[in-house]
Amino acid sequence: MKKTISSISIIIPVYNEEGNLSLLYESLVSTFATMDYNYEMIFVDDGSNDTSFSLLEQLAQQNTNVKVIRFTRNYGQTAALAAGIDHAQGDAVVFMDADLQNDPTDIPMMLAKLNEGYDVVSGWRKDRQDTWLTRILPSKIANWVISKVTKVHLHDYGCTLKVYRRQVLNGYHLYGEMHRFLPAFAAQVGAKIVEVPVKHHPRRYGQSKYGLGRTGKVILDLFTVKFLNHYAQHPIYLFGSVGIVLVLLSFLLLSYLLVGKFFYGLSMIRSPLLLMSSMFVILGVQSIFLGLISELLVRTYHESQDKPTYHVSQILNINTIK
Ligand code: UDP
Ligand code: MG
Numbered sequence: 001m002k003k004t005i006s007s008i009s010i011i012i013p014v015y016n017e018e019g020n021l022s023l024l025y026e027s028l029v030s031t032f033a034t035m036d037y038n039y040e041m042i043f044v045d046d047g048s049n050d051t052s053f054s055l056l057e058q059l060a061q062q063n064t065n066v067k068v069i070r071f072t073r074n075y076g077q078t079a080a081l082a083a084g085i086d087h088a089q090g091d092a093v094v095f096m097d098a099d100l101q102n103d104p105t106d107i108p109m110m111l112a113k114l115n116e117g118y119d120v121v122s123g124w125r126k127d128r129q130d131t132w133l134t135r136i137l138p139s140k141i142a143n144w145v146i147s148k149v150t151k152v153h154l155h156d157y158g159c160t161l162k163v164y165r166r167q168v169l170n171g172y173h174l175y176g177e178m179h180r181f182l183p184a185f186a187a188q189v190g191a192k193i194v195e196v197p198v199k200h201h202p203r204r205y206g207q208s209k210y211g212l213g214r215t216g217k218v219i220l221d222l223f224t225v226k227f228l229n230h231y232a233q234h235p236i237y238l239f240g241s242v243g244i245v246l247v248l249l250s251f252l253l254l255s256y257l258l259v260g261k262f263f264y265g266l267s268m269i270r271s272p273l274l275l276m277s278s279m280f281v282i283l284g285v286q287s288i289f290l291g292l293i294s295e296l297l298v299r300t301y302h303e304s305q306d307k308p309t310y311h312v313s314q315i316l317n318i319n320t321i322k
Pocket of ligand 2 (some may be wrong): 208
């Protein structure tokens with residue numbers, strides 16, 4: 001039986017959201033007033049240059065459940081969420097945007113799912129209120145590709161409103177735009193995931209910080225995620241296989257050319273295949289060596305940070321000798 005949730009950390013990245021903060025705070029306070037949870041709101045000010053931080057300071061003075069982390073400069077939403085995770089003390093972590101596009105009234109339903117035994121509850125902006133061409137369409141394509149590649153089928157990776165059991169988040173270092181891949185990482189170590197439709201509102205105050213450019217970054221991140229999920233412990237399986245295939249192809253081409261030369265009197269150097277064969281053997285051998293170097297890097301990666309090569313969900317009787 002999984003532990004029921006009793007304390008919640010809500011993590012909110014804030015970048016120039018002065019128009020939204022008090023409304024969001026009020027709305028969170030009234031949502032949690034209806035529930036029997038201990039909670040903290042962790043606002044991470046990601047280098048805002050409007051009055052966001054002084055507003056947060058005031059909230060923190062009024063209410064000690066409001067915790068504020070202020071970055072020295074703008075590091076991005078992923079870094080802000082990572083800082084929130086590092087300081088979160090609840091059994092469950094709720095991520096949400098500061099701009100009121102996510103709705104705090106969805107949180108009770110999501111926490112109930114966690115108490116049903118799920119480890120990750122992922123919000124899906126079924127009726128998304130953003131521009132279609134630059135936001136909704138690219139996001140649909142990205143979600144489709146991510147689902148195919150990670151084999152974790154969610155409609156909306158990009159929705160920030162998601163709830164995690166705390167321990168599912170342990171041990172990740174988030175880079176780039178990677179927070180959206182957390183459900184895929186969690187699935188990789190056996191977490192139970194459920195997707196729920198959530199409300200979505202148009203932005204009322206301030207501007208969106210993103211445009212079309214983010215989709216490109218997300219797709220590039222996907223390569224890294226796929227690589228880390230499948231080959232991070234054994235990169236030589238990837239590089240080595242490519243290398244072996246290339247070297248074999250090169251030998252096949254060369255044999256074909258040699259047979260042509262000695263049995264049919266065909267010129268080897270007039271055929272483009274000779275060049276291809278030499279390219280393939282060089283690339284193939286390089287790829288195998290690249291694989292070996294990556295194997296060295298992997299050992300440094302896991303051993304220098306004491307990163308486990310496995311994740312345990314339960315332990316019974318291990319520390320008891322009678
Ligand atoms: N955000 C942030 N750092 C940034 C950009 C955005 O902390 O560099 C925050 C922003 O304040 C908001 C959330 O991330 O709370 C989502 O940003 P936004 O609403 O601009 O994205 P969209 O909803 O348009 O995808
Ligand atoms: Mg937004």
